[in-house]
Amino acid sequence: MxxxxxxxxxxxxxxxxxxxxxxxxxxxxxxxxxxxxxxxxxxxxxxxxxxxxxxxxxxxxxxxxxxxxxxxxxxxxxxxxxxxxxxxxxxxxxxxxxxxxxxxxxxxxxxxxxxxxxxxxxxxxxxxxxxxxxxxxxxxxERGKEQEQENKQQKEQKDDNKSGSIFSIKGWLTISILSVLALGTKLVIDPPQNIDKLDLAFIRNLRVLYAGFKITFYYKYYLMGLNRGDEGFAENIQIAHKLAAKAMVDLCYQNKGIFIKVAQIIASLDHILPQEYIKSLSIFQDHAPFVTFEEVEKLFKIETGKHPDDMFIDFERLPINSASLAQVHKAKLKLENDEIIEVAVKVQYPGLMNKFQKDMDSLDNVLTYITLFFPSFQFSWILGEASSCLSQELDFVNEAKNSEKMKQLFIGNQQLSIPKVYWNHTTKRILTMEFIHGVRIDNREGLDKLGIDLKELYYLFSDIFAQQIFVHGFLHSDPHPGNLLVRKTPNGKPDLVLLDHGLYKKIDENVRLDFCHLWKSLCLGDAKTSEFYAERLGAGIYAKHLGILLNLNPSKSRENLRNMKRELKDQTLVVINEILKNLPKEILLVLKTNNLIRQITTHFGIENGFLNMAKTCIKGIYTGNDIITKLKYYLTLCIFNIEIKVIDFIKKRKPPQVEIPSTYHHHH
Incomplete structure (x- = not known):
């Protein structure tokens, strides 16, 4: 061995x-x-x-x-x-x-x-x-292990840089946590019988979180690796828009109240936001979820100490209309002279005041969350203004006062009707008004049956809102087709019925005058003057783009907006945000009114309808009653009409060289 x-x-x-x-x-x-x-x-x-x-x-x-x-x-x-x-x-x-x-x-x-x-x-x-x-x-x-770990970290860093922060380990970890919360929320609220019972603050917040996560995921998933102009980008972004809009509809339907009001605001921005959002959210302009009659009874008991049947005759159990903040019931009221009249009873949704601030906080959180993934989306500042406006709308006594003030401003106008308020049956959350029958302003078939001249109706409609903006400086700030009815006067003229006076905006006098001059210069295509007044209003270096947002000519509006997007490329949203953020807050509501007027202009097929408002803006510049001021007004109006005719003549002879009212091509 x-x-x-x-x-x-x-x-x-x-x-x-x-x-x-x-x-x-x-x-x-x-x-x-x-x-x-x-x-x-x-x-x-x-x-x-x-x-x-x-x-x-x-x-x-x-x-x-x-x-x-x-x-x-x-x-x-x-x-x-x-x-x-x-x-x-x-x-x-x-x-x-x-x-x-x-x-x-x-x-x-x-x-x-x-x-x-x-x-x-x-x-x-x-x-x-x-x-x-x-x-x-x-x-x-040990040295080998250290080298291996260093190589692994370098590879992870390279992958993070390649795919962006949203797909980094930290980003995916955040999304995973949010996904667990979101899916948990989905499981909680899915059973239909539990939705109302679980309508608590934390459930509403989780719904917002769930919707925010879905919207972010849709855009990141469908646009991953794509840039504007790449093959497939247009198709994919349409899919993302559609899915994101559906997520917003689901959220608004579940949370109701303030969320439906926000949906209505979004649906009115038809020339700024993608059409997928406008089409999906427009459903809330006319239809919104309503509460049961038992809930209405409870509210009446709290507000008046009485049952609806003790105050009215034949109080209908089902609402005839439901909106973002309230629903309307038809009833009959017996007056002191024993006359029985039809009334519309507007009932605020129960618990809305308690949810108001929490819902605003939730919306602020989701906008902040979206901004983290989309830095160009910086519109969370709008919520501050929206919060102020919505607090006014929740006070029905304030709405009643607004309607009476509006009636006084147009007291001589026989073609404008505002429902009468019955104060003895009105509280902060219950409003009783005269019931007026009419046809919605966008119901072409109904208007044809009434024999209404559409062009005459358009001029009436645009003049009433132009006077609010340019002359009175007191603007109905929630205009949409559901709030505008049309009927005939005894002499066969169109009579415009203006509903829902919960939100009005008082326009500062200096802002009103500057806006009048801006509008006049836009109509004349005076780029230098329009930019001067746009800067005075706060548009700054983006003054030339403000005219595009204000344009009431539908065909030119969309064409010029496309030109603006081509010029600004991916910065379009940033520029729009900067313009809106720096403008006086009254102008934001003016833009909303302009959107409605643009819709009606398109619906009626009216050409150059903005010129009718331009004449009213000249009247707003010269509001005095003295003889000198009146002479200045008529002289300026005469010169304006001549200039418009000359511009129109040149436009027909050389269409590509003149565009009204946009100033875009004056700079290019």
């Missing part, structure tokens, strides 16, 4: 020193029967060889001291060292001739090579790894 040991030492140990530093790794499993590991370090001895021939070739046994000085091999990591210890120590059983390492030995690692022959089985020789070698192995292993 000692001769076998000598053979292993000569072939394995003495020849290992010159080559040991060239080894970088080894295999974890050593099969001494079938594999030749490395003939520079070990000689594999097969069963078929004659052991005696091998013994004759070996020299004398080397000293034990030299054995301990030679390292066997380098292994790649600590696991391999442990593997050596576990697998190759004490292999071969309890051979009496086996060399062992004393317990007090300074070496730490032991490896045993086993030789199998025909005559000898389970023979073994023990080798040791010096402490210095093992430490070098471990040190090399």
């Amino acid at each position: 000692n001769q076998i040991h000598s053979t292993i030492l000569k072939k394995g140990i003495l020849n290992i020193k010159p080559q040991i530093r060239n080894i970088t790794k080894c295999t974890n499993t050593i099969n001494y029967n079938n594999n030749n590991i490395n003939n520079r370090y070990f000689t594999s001895i097969n069963k078929n060889k004659n052991i005696e021939n091998l013994l004759q070739q070996q020299p004398q046994q080397q000293p034990q001291q030299q054995l301990q000085q030679q390292p066997i091999l380098f292994v790649q990591n600590q696991n391999n060292i442990n593997y050596f210890k576990r697998e190759y120590t004490n292999i071969g059983g309890t051979s009496p001739n086996r060399q062992s390492v004393p317990e007090n030995s300074t070496t730490k690692t032991t490896a045993t090579a086993t030789v199998e022959t025909d005559n000898v089985v389970n023979s073994s020789t023990t080798f040791t790894l010096p402490k210095e070698v093992e430490e070098e192995i471990i040190d090399k292993n």
Whole structure:
């Protein structure tokens, strides 16, 4: 057996020193029967060889001291060292001739090579790894781990930079957390019977969070890797718009109240926002969820201490109309002279005041959330103004006062009707008004049956709102077709019925005058003057673009808006935001009114309808009753009409060179 040991030492140990530093790794499993590991370090001895021939070739046994000085091999990591210890120590059983390492030995690692022959089985020789070698192995292993970790971090950073912050590990972690919350909310509110019971603040907030996450996901998913102008961008962004609009409809329908009011505002921005939003959210202009009669009874009990049947005759249980903040019931009222008249009873949705501030906070949160992913979307400042406006609308006493003030301003106009208020049956949350029958202003078929001249109706409609803006500075700020009815006067003229007076805006006198001059200059195509007054109103360096937002000519409005988008490219939303943010807040509501007028202009097929408003804006510049002011007004109006005719003549002769009222091409 000692001769076998000598053979292993000569072939394995003495020849290992010159080559040991060239080894970088080894295999974890050593099969001494079938594999030749490395003939520079070990000689594999097969069963078929004659052991005696091998013994004759070996020299004398080397000293034990030299054995301990030679390292066997380098292994790649600590696991391999442990593997050596576990697998190759004490292999071969309890051979009496086996060399062992004393317990007090300074070496730490032991490896045993086993030789199998025909005559000898389970023979073994023990080798040791010096402490210095093992430490070098471990040190090399640690450096390898550090390098591997550094490479991994560099790869992750490269992936983050390539795909953007939304797809970074941090971004996806945030989205994952939000997804869990959102999906949890979905599971909570899905059962129909639980929706009303779970209409708590945190549930409403989670609905907002869920909708915000979906909207963000749709845009990021469908526009991933695409830039404006790329193939497929237009198709994908339409899909994203459609899905995002549906998410908003679902949110508004579930949360009701303030959210439906916001949906109505969005639906009125038809020349700014994508048509997918306008079409989807327009449903809330006429139809909104309503509450049961039992809820109405409770509100009456709180507000008046009475049941509706104690105050009215034949109070209809189902509402005839439902809006964002209230629903309307038809009833009959017996007056002091025993006359019975039809009335419209407007009933505010229960609990709306309590939810108001929390809902505004929720909307602010979701706008902030969207801004994180879409930095160009900076419209959260609108909520401050919306909050002020909505608080007015929730006070029905304030609405009643607005309607009476409006009636006084147009007291001489026989073609404008405003429902009478019955104060004895009115509170802060219940409003009783005269019931007026009429046809919606956008109902072409109904207007034709009444025999209404559409052009005459348009001039009446645009003049009434132009007087509010340019002359009186007191503007009905919630105009939409549902609030405008039409009927005939006794002499066959169109009579415009103006409903819903909850939101009015008093326009500052200086703002009113500047806006009159701006409108006049836009109609005349006077770029220099229009930019001057646009700057005075706060449009700043974007003064030339304000005219595009104010344009009432539908065909020119969309054409000029497209030109504006081409010029500004991806900065269009940023510019619009800057213009709206810096304008007086009264002008925001003027823009909303302009949108309605533009819709009616398109619906009626009226051309150059904005000129009718321009004549009214001249009247707004000269509002005095003295003879000098009146003379100035008539002279200016005469000059204006002549200028318009000249411009119209030139336009027909050379259409590409003149565009009214936009000033866009005066700068290009």
